[in-house]
Amino acid sequence: MADVRNTASTAQAIAASALRAQQGRMRIIAENLANANSTSKTKGGNPYRRQEPVFVPTPVAGGGTGVRMARTQPDSSAFKLQYDPGNPSADATGYVKLPNVDPLIEALDMRDAQRAYEANLNVIDTARSMEMRTLDLLKR
Numbered sequence: 001m002a003d004v005r006n007t008a009s010t011a012q013a014i015a016a017s018a019l020r021a022q023q024g025r026m027r028i029i030a031e032n033l034a035n036a037n038s039t040s041k042t043k044g045g046n047p048y049r050r051q052e053p054v055f056v057p058t059p060v061a062g063g064g065t066g067v068r069m070a071r072t073q074p075d076s077s078a079f080k081l082q083y084d085p086g087n088p089s090a091d092a093t094g095y096v097k098l099p100n101v102d103p104l105i106e107a108l109d110m111r112d113a114q115r116a117y118e119a120n121l122n123v124i125d126t127a128r129s130m131e132m133r134t135l136d137l138l139k140r
Contacts, residue, residue, distance in 0.1 A: 010062030017066025
C-alpha cells in the first residue's frame, strides 16, 4: 500500500510542478500579447522584446523529476520595421521598430500551454482516483 501511495504522490507532485510551469508560461504569453503593439518611448529606440520561458528539471518529493520555469529569456529574432515618419518613435529614416511578437504564434502557444495544463490536471485526478480505488480494495 505504501508503494501505491508513494507512486501516486510522486505522480501528483510531478504533475503539480508542471501545472506551475505552464501557469508561468501562460503569464509570459499574456505579457507578450499585451505588448504586441507597443513602440519605444524614445526616438529610434527598441520596443518590447518577446520573452520566452526557460524550463529546467527539478526534483520532487518521492524521487521523481518535475519541471519548473527557471527564468525568461528575450527572443533574439529581429524587430519588425514599419515606415511611419510621423510617429514619435521613428528613427532618422522614418522607420518605427515594432515588437518581435506575432499574436498568432502567441495564441498557438497559449492553446498548447492550456492543453498541457489540462493534461496535468487529468494526471492528478487519475492518480488520486487510483489511490482511492486501491484503498477501497484494501478495506475489503
